[in-house]
Amino acid sequence: MSEPTSSKSSKSTSIDINNLCLTFETQTEPVHALSDINLQINSGDFVSLIGPSGCGKTTLLRVIADLEKPTSGTITVEGKSPHEARLDRSYGYVFQTPALLPWRNIESNIHLPLEMSGYSKHEQKKLSQQYLSLVSLIGFEKKYPWQLSGGMQQRVSIARALSFNPDMLLMDEPFGALDEITRDRLNEELLHLWEKTQKTVVFVTHSIPEAVFLSSKIVVMSARPGKIINVIETNFSKDRTFDIRETPEFLEVSQLVREGLKEGHNDGS
Amino acid sequence: MNFLTIFKSRSLSGLLCLVFSISTLISLQLNEINDHALNPFIVIIIAAISLALFVNRQQGIFLLSICFAALFSGVWSVLSLIHSLNADTIIGLDVWLFVSSLWFLTWHNLVQLSAIKTLNKFMELFLTVVIPLLFGSWIFFLWEVITIGMTVPQVLLPSPSLIWQVFDGAGATLFADFYQTFVRSAIPGFIIGSGSGFVVAIAADKIPFLQRGLIPIGNFFSAIPVVGIAPIMIMWFGFDWQSKAAVVAIMTFFPMMVNTLVGINETDKIDRDLLHTYATNYWRELLSLRLPNAMPFILNALKINSTLAMIGAIVAEFFGTPIVGMGFRISAEVGRMNIDMVWATIAIAALTGSMFYGVFALLERKITFWHPSMRKS
Amino acid sequence: MEANRILNIIMSGSVGPVVILVSIIIMVWYAGAVYLNSSFLIDRYEKNNIDWSLSELATDSWSMERPVLPSPHQVAKELKKTIWDKKITSKHSLVFHSGVTLSSAMLGFAMGTFLGILLSVGIVYVPALDRTLMPWIIASQTIPILAIAPMIVVVLGSMGIVGLFPKATISTYLCFFPVVVGMVKGLRSPNIILVDLMHSYSASKAQVFWKLRIPASIPFLFASLKIAIALSIVGAIVAELPAGAQGGLGARLLSGSYYGQTNLIWAALITASVISATLVSVIGRMERSINKRMGLQT
Numbered sequence: 001m002s003e004p005t006s007s008k009s010s011k012s013t014s015i016d017i018n019n020l021c022l023t024f025e026t027q028t029e030p031v032h033a034l035s036d037i038n039l040q041i042n043s044g045d046f047v048s049l050i051g052p053s054g055c056g057k058t059t060l061l062r063v064i065a066d067l068e069k070p071t072s073g074t075i076t077v078e079g080k081s082p083h084e085a086r087l088d089r090s091y092g093y094v095f096q097t098p099a100l101l102p103w104r105n106i107e108s109n110i111h112l113p114l115e116m117s118g119y120s121k122h123e124q125k126k127l128s129q130q131y132l133s134l135v136s137l138i139g140f141e142k143k144y145p146w147q148l149s150g151g152m153q154q155r156v157s158i159a160r161a162l163s164f165n166p167d168m169l170l171m172d173e174p175f176g177a178l179d180e181i182t183r184d185r186l187n188e189e190l191l192h193l194w195e196k197t198q199k200t201v202v203f204v205t206h207s208i209p210e211a212v213f214l215s216s217k218i219v220v221m222s223a224r225p226g227k228i229i230n231v232i233e234t235n236f237s238k239d240r241t242f243d244i245r246e247t248p249e250f251l252e253v254s255q256l257v258r259e260g261l262k263e264g265h266n267d268g269s
Numbered sequence: 270m271n272f273l274t275i276f277k278s279r280s281l282s283g284l285l286c287l288v289f290s291i292s293t294l295i296s297l298q299l300n301e302i303n304d305h306a307l308n309p310f311i312v313i314i315i316a317a318i319s320l321a322l323f324v325n326r327q328q329g330i331f332l333l334s335i336c337f338a339a340l341f342s343g344v345w346s347v348l349s350l351i352h353s354l355n356a357d358t359i360i361g362l363d364v365w366l367f368v369s370s371l372w373f374l375t376w377h378n379l380v381q382l383s384a385i386k387t388l389n390k391f392m393e394l395f396l397t398v399v400i401p402l403l404f405g406s407w408i409f410f411l412w413e414v415i416t417i418g419m420t421v422p423q424v425l426l427p428s429p430s431l432i433w434q435v436f437d438g439a440g441a442t443l444f445a446d447f448y449q450t451f452v453r454s455a456i457p458g459f460i461i462g463s464g465s466g467f468v469v470a471i472a473a474d475k476i477p478f479l480q481r482g483l484i485p486i487g488n489f490f491s492a493i494p495v496v497g498i499a500p501i502m503i504m505w506f507g508f509d510w511q512s513k514a515a516v517v518a519i520m521t522f523f524p525m526m527v528n529t530l531v532g533i534n535e536t537d538k539i540d541r542d543l544l545h546t547y548a549t550n551y552w553r554e555l556l557s558l559r560l561p562n563a564m565p566f567i568l569n570a571l572k573i574n575s576t577l578a579m580i581g582a583i584v585a586e587f588f589g590t591p592i593v594g595m596g597f598r599i600s601a602e603v604g605r606m607n608i609d610m611v612w613a614t615i616a617i618a619a620l621t622g623s624m625f626y627g628v629f630a631l632l633e634r635k636i637t638f639w640h641p642s643m644r645k646s
Numbered sequence: 647m648e649a650n651r652i653l654n655i656i657m658s659g660s661v662g663p664v665v666i667l668v669s670i671i672i673m674v675w676y677a678g679a680v681y682l683n684s685s686f687l688i689d690r691y692e693k694n695n696i697d698w699s700l701s702e703l704a705t706d707s708w709s710m711e712r713p714v715l716p717s718p719h720q721v722a723k724e725l726k727k728t729i730w731d732k733k734i735t736s737k738h739s740l741v742f743h744s745g746v747t748l749s750s751a752m753l754g755f756a757m758g759t760f761l762g763i764l765l766s767v768g769i770v771y772v773p774a775l776d777r778t779l780m781p782w783i784i785a786s787q788t789i790p791i792l793a794i795a796p797m798i799v800v801v802l803g804s805m806g807i808v809g810l811f812p813k814a815t816i817s818t819y820l821c822f823f824p825v826v827v828g829m830v831k832g833l834r835s836p837n838i839i840l841v842d843l844m845h846s847y848s849a850s851k852a853q854v855f856w857k858l859r860i861p862a863s864i865p866f867l868f869a870s871l872k873i874a875i876a877l878s879i880v881g882a883i884v885a886e887l888p889a890g891a892q893g894g895l896g897a898r899l900l901s902g903s904y905y906g907q908t909n910l911i912w913a914a915l916i917t918a919s920v921i922s923a924t925l926v927s928v929i930g931r932m933e934r935s936i937n938k939r940m941g942l943q944t
Contacts, residue, residue, distance in 0.1 A: 067542055086548050093546040099539045102639040103561045112557065116547045144639060376774075383774040397777070404778040425801055482663025486671075488926075493919040497883060497895075500903030500911055504714055505682065580790045587796070587887060588903055595790075603797045615794055622788030 014168060014200045015041040015064060020073030022059060032225035033059045037073070039219065039228060043167070046194055046201045048211035049219045050257065051264065056226025057204045058172050064202060065093050065170050078167055089117060091168040092161025096176055098153035100145035100160075106132070107141035110160045117164050131159035134193065151182035158190070168200040175210070184242065187213060195238045208261075209245060212253050220257055222264025230260040282377040283322030289370030290316035296363040307367055311346050315339055315370060322377060336378050343371045344410055351417045352430075360418035368414055375407050427609040435613040442598070443617055450582050450595040451621055453510040458517025459578040463571060465518070466525025471555075473526075474533055487527040499585040508589050517581040521574040528570035532563025565640050568633040575625040579618060672718050682714040683707035716909045721916060724909040729917075737893070740917050746894040748921060750810050751882035754817020755875055761818060762825025762870070769826070770833045770859075780830075787823050791816065795884045813894075817881035821874040828870030832863025864940065868933035872926050879922040 022034040033056045041047050049057035062068040063075060066082035077085035085091065092113075100109045110128040119127070132138055135155040145153055154174055161169055175183040191214055194201055205211050211218050212234065220230040234253050236244055244250050293312050318339050325332065347368060351360060382400050387393055409429050415421065416428035423431065436443065473479040499516050506512035536559055544554050586596025595614050602610040637643055680703065687706050691698045708717035716724075725740070732739035765783070768775045791798075795816040802812040836858050844854045886896025895914045902910035 065546055067545060086546060089548060091546070093543065095539050095543065097539060099537075099543050101540065101558070101561065103564075103637075113547050115557070116544075116549055116553060146639065146641075379778055380774040383777045397781075400774075400777040401779075401781040405782060425805065478663050479667075481660045482667040485660055485664050486667055489919070489923050493915070493922065497899050497911075497915045497918060500899065501715075501908070501915075503903075504906075504908070576788050579788070580792045583790045584792050584884065588900075599794060599797065603800065608801075611794070611797060615789065619785070619789040622790065623785050626784070626788050 012043050013040055014043040014045070014078060015039070015202070016074075016076045017064075018074045020063065020070050020075055022056075022063060022068060023071045034063070034070070035225035035227045037226075037228055039231070041200060041202065041217070043200045044198050045217055046203065046215050047217045047219060048203045048205055048215040049221060050205055050208065050211045051221030051226075051229075051261065052223050053206065054226075055221040055223040055264075057221050059226065060221075061170055061172050061202060061204050065091060089113070089164060090166055091170050092164070092166045094154075094157055094161045094169065094171040094174045096173045098145065098150075098157040100153055100156060102145055105142050105144050106137065106148070106156055109145065109156060110163050113160060113164050119164075127163050128159075131163045132156075134162070135159045135189065151178050151186065154178065154186065155189075158193075162193070162197070162199075166199070168202065171201065171203045173204050173206070176205075183210070188242065190214065191240070208254050208257050212250060212257060213240070213242070213245065218253075218257055220260035220264065222261075229264040230256075232256050232260070280322050280377055282373040282380065283319050286319035286370045286373035286377065287316060287323055289366050289373065290319055293363050293366040293370060296361075296366055307350060307363055308346050311339075311342055312367060315343055315367075315374065319370070319374065333378065333381050336374060336381075340371065340374050340378060343367070343374070347371070347414060348410070351414060354417070357420055359420055360414075364414075364418065368411070372407070375403070379403060424606050424608050427612055431609050432612045432616065435609050439610060439613070443613060445593050446595045446598045446614060447617055447621065449510065449591075449593045450513070450586065450618075451579070454513035454582040454585070454594070455517055455578040457510075458514035458582065459521055459574060461514065462518035462521030462578075463525045463574050466522040466570070467529050467567070469522075470526045470529035470533070473530060474555075475551075480530060480534075484527060484530055487523045487530075490523045499588045502585065503589045508591055513582045513585040513590075513594075516585040517578045520577045520581040524573045524577070525567070525570045528566040529563060532566030533559040535566070536562050565633075565637045565642075568629060568637060571629045572626060572633065575629050576622055579622040579625065583618060675715075675718055676708065679713065679715045679717040680704050680707045683710055686710075686714070712906050713908055716912055720909055721912045724913040725916065728910075728913055740895075740898070740913060743893050743895050743898050743914070744917055744921060747879065747882045747886065747896065747918070750813035750885070750894070751817050751875075751878040753810055754814035754881055755821050755878040757814060758818040758821025758874060758878065759825050759871065762822040762874075763829055763867075765822065765826050766829035766833060767855075769830050783823065783826055786819075791819050792880070792884045795881070796887050799885050813882055813885035816885040817878040820877040820881040824870040824873040824877070825867070828866040829863055832866025833859045835866065836862045861940065864936060865933075868929060868936070872929050872933075875925045875929055876922045879918060879925070883918060 017037050017039040020034060020037040021032070024031045024033055037060060049060060051057050059068060063070050064077060064082060066086040075082060078088075078090050080088065080090075100106075101112065104112065107125075107128050110131060111124045114124045114127060128141070129138070132141065135158055137152060137155055137159065140148065140152070140156075145156070148156070158171075158174065161171075175186050178186065187210060190201075194214075201214075203211075203214060216234060218232040218234065219228055220232065221227065222229050232253060236249070290312055293307070294309065294316065297307060297309055297312065318336060321332065322336070347364060350364065354360065379400060382396060382403075385392075385396060387396070412426075413429050416426055417430075421428075469483075473483050498519060499512075502512040502515040502519075506515050533555070540558055540562075541554075544558055549557075583594075583596040583599070586594045587600055590597045592601075595618055598614045599611050602608070602614070634643060684703055684707055687703060687710070688698075690696075707713065708720065710716075713720070728738060728740040732741075734741050734745075736742060765779065769779060770776075798816065799812045802808075802815070840858060840862075841854065844858055849857070882894065883896035883899070886894035887900055895918050898914040899911055902908070902914060
């Protein structure tokens, strides 16, 4: 098991998690969703959390987002507690499903967080235009979410998460419900976005190629109790395309992740 | 070749129309021809058209318009016949047979109209209005034929034409009743009841304790026959409109409260989490997520309440009222056996109720256009 | 600590809040009785030059013969008198009157449910019926049938149709509507994939109906029946309002209102509410047990 390495990078730490545990009380017995998690994420990193279902990767993301409270351990986000970070609107969260409000059209769905942060009408309009063009959805402003395909809806929700320019992007299996072709295209678009905006991204997935392709750091997790098995750093060039999926390096990293997952599986059983 | 295959995919109502129009002709021949009989010419036309309907498989817009023209002339001939009769003459078998054949022609037309598939918005709107209207007019026609043709006593059921005459004679009285019952009792009661139901629901929402208690109690009160409180309200608020408005307010309060409470709590967890990540405060969350989400429930309550308001106001007037109001008019004119006046009042009440309901149905379409149940067209 | 936990359990359900809210309602009721009855009593005190204190006023206003608002215990006494003490066959027994109302309500409920299901099947299977009938069914409910119910009963009576049937027709008229609306929704609820699955078995129309559409509509049916059964009681009571009705809770309400017997009005009203709430919960229980057997949640 390799220790998470953060000191070699000169960048500042964005998320710092130490000895974090989370236990859910249920009627039968307590469930240890997260057990002794230690993880440092630098700003500008693209970190994937990968593991079998039930390994707590979504829970970990929700702890970072202050949607769950840890039972013990410490966590800081941008040097603050997750609660303060949330109040400062430090991150944009993208859910498994688009979570667009059906009574608002695309544009005003993107305006939603901007309204909360007190942007003027003029700025709202400007920002929504800017981010809609980033996800190439110009021309769909007045459409309603249910008139768009699933892939387009998820792009809207990414634009919405970016619109108020948060430091971080937290994504919970955002492309899980999409078909593979759409998923590949959105992966490329997301990578492109990351390169352009230099945001810290924490990305939950259960797809190995997706994790390897997108990430600068892959966190492999195992279930029951949810813990970190391995942290793998990758060194692909920032302007990579899907062609790298055929390269030996890519296959090598994939193999490493697969072995990590297998190891965790054997541990668990 | 099977005999039945001849009939397959042919218009059954066309066949029945043919059978009945031919039997009308036969029965016309059997009877002595007098001045007050059906015009055999029109019967023959109807028979010819129904034959065409049965034989012809392709139904075009041309044939359909001919059907309509024939239908209207048939209806017209029957109406003019029964109105030329003496007050105590009962119409003969031939007319009944003819009315039956006209019914099958109408049914055929309705089926044809319903089968029209169109993407044109105005055509669609036209069809949704015309088809039920056609059916409704047929019911009124049948009502007219039965009441006049069978000389039904007026005290039991007056004919539509007779009821129509009341509007001419007693228009001012009817309007005064409408004003007293709808404008002075139903509307204020509706606004007070729905408004306070909404406010209480919003207030209770902040206190989960109150909420858990109010939903079962609200459901219990909704099951109460609230018309029963009318005598009590009259005792408290007097005979005039205030007591009626109070009955309406109580009737409309609980549907609104329960629907609003349920509606604002029906949000998806994922949407709540989303707003949570924006560090949204309570009131903002209420305004931008929970209230919009509750709109289908709230409009449903308003639709229910719109009919309850009319019913509550009218029924409450049975228990005591000044000498004006629709409920008073109904009970008083029943006592005087002026049933045509009663039916005129009922017609106004139904029309008012339908329009009141229609306002909220339209509003529902406008406001909750995004809801899956509204998206279809 | 333990007591706190028990308190928590009670308060986190709906039993605790309901009990507390009901007690608050009863307290407000007592206060309201004092407030509404006091003006009459104070008049009387002053006329007879009697000195009075607040406590006397309270006890007097809770024990008036014909109060504007009777106190809960007076209503309870009236309920005991008319339910337990009177013989069931007596004209003053609320049990007797409840029976009269209940029987016509149940007949109307049965007829309304049958009519509603019949219409909904027609609407779902015949497109022409869908377009012609549905708007009129909605419009029919805006006719204040409750307002003309007494007249209908009188008219049917003059035609020689008396007894249970005229009253039941009013309940039928109110009942069929929620059943039609719910059943149309329910029969149309199976999604296209399931209909296609049935097609792939080359199921006949009748098989699709009995094996797919009917089971799918059961939850909708029960939701409608709960509304319909409460309406059937309302219908029966209103149908009993015309003067001279032989019995029923509606007739009791009317006579109570004529003779200013407020205790009687409240007793009849509470009996009616309890009956209708009981019927709704019976349907609810049937719903739960059938849903359980069908493997649905709650």
